Amino acid sequence: MSFINYSSREINCKVVYYGPGLGGKTTNLEYIYENTNPDAKGRMISLETETERTLFFDFLPLSLGEIRGFKTRFHLYTVPGQVFYDASRKLILKGVDGVVFVADSQADRLDANLESMDNLTTHLTEHGYDFQSIPKVIQYNKRDLPNAVNHDYLRSVLNPGGVPDYQAVAIEGTGVFETLKAVAKQVLVELKRNR
Amino acid sequence: MVQSLILHDEEFNALVHTATELCKTASARAVLLVDKDGQLLATAGDDQALDALSIASLTAGNVAATDGLAKLLGENEFGELYHQGEKDNIHISAAGERVLMVVIFNHRSSLGLVRLRVQQVVDTVVATVRRALERTTVSSDALSDLTVSEIDALLGEE
Numbered sequence: 001m002s003f004i005n006y007s008s009r010e011i012n013c014k015v016v017y018y019g020p021g022l023g024g025k026t027t028n029l030e031y032i033y034e035n036t037n038p039d040a041k042g043r044m045i046s047l048e049t050e051t052e053r054t055l056f057f058d059f060l061p062l063s064l065g066e067i068r069g070f071k072t073r074f075h076l077y078t079v080p081g082q083v084f085y086d087a088s089r090k091l092i093l094k095g096v097d098g099v100v101f102v103a104d105s106q107a108d109r110l111d112a113n114l115e116s117m118d119n120l121t122t123h124l125t126e127h128g129y130d131f132q133s134i135p136k137v138i139q140y141n142k143r144d145l146p147n148a149v150n151h152d153y154l155r156s157v158l159n160p161g162g163v164p165d166y167q168a169v170a171i172e173g174t175g176v177f178e179t180l181k182a183v184a185k186q187v188l189v190e191l192k193r194n195r
Numbered sequence: 196m197v198q199s200l201i202l203h204d205e206e207f208n209a210l211v212h213t214a215t216e217l218c219k220t221a222s223a224r225a226v227l228l229v230d231k232d233g234q235l236l237a238t239a240g241d242d243q244a245l246d247a248l249s250i251a252s253l254t255a256g257n258v259a260a261t262d263g264l265a266k267l268l269g270e271n272e273f274g275e276l277y278h279q280g281e282k283d284n285i286h287i288s289a290a291g292e293r294v295l296m297v298v299i300f301n302h303r304s305s306l307g308l309v310r311l312r313v314q315q316v317v318d319t320v321v322a323t324v325r326r327a328l329e330r331t332t333v334s335s336d337a338l339s340d341l342t343v344s345e346i347d348a349l350l351g352e353e
Binding site for chain 1: 198200201202204207208230232236246249252256259260263338343346348350
């Protein structure tokens, strides 16, 4: 959960990018990393296999600026999407403040999206979170691909609860910062609500 | 769900003081106190030369993964981890349920000395964090009347 240091006047929050394998979670973080002022970001750590699949997690600390004199820092994590890294995914969700679900818009990945969403719900529940109330955003990635599923259909399947959602082409940066801002806003509103 | 941790001056200074003393008495290069979720709480020693935020995140990931291994073996946890390098070594141990003590040391110290000094301060760290958590539950603070427009301004969405 969030960590607030009144002495050094810092707010630290943890956001996890979740979703099926090869859906673009790491690409989101890479785009953020490459397009952020060097003063605002720490080193991006990627623990990946030789085939560029995320093995454990990616980590990017990002400063968003100051609010009420508090430096606001978001720690962005991705989880490995492949089904067999389930234990790793659960570990990384521990202490999460907000979730971005990166869905793969391609028709043949629909089942993988649903499986991953179920998996997210299960792990959050096991960690004691209420899936409905935790800050979250859905990103429909790879909208530029010819086999992308109709947006309205994808929405009806993956977002029946109507949480904020964005279309994206993460590799080009489309929708990446909109998604990040939307989750950051929800996390900060939740932080205020819990005070 | 894990309770959020809020550190006020008193507890933060106490943690920095403990880390500083541990760094000195263990002849360590640096000491980091890290929340098990990966948040960096306090540092001492040569922390400027280190990427402390990344070390905190990877340490927490490392411990979480090792805890998973422990459970597969029927253990609750492995209380300490030690990684030996050519020059620098890292000793990680749990201080209660919430905190990890990370000691980075080189040839000027030894694993035995680090272990001894860590054991001598573990109760102090646990007690300080407990005080912070108790205070978290009763504090009303400066962020309670934060407005949505202030949040929008932070995110560049005025």
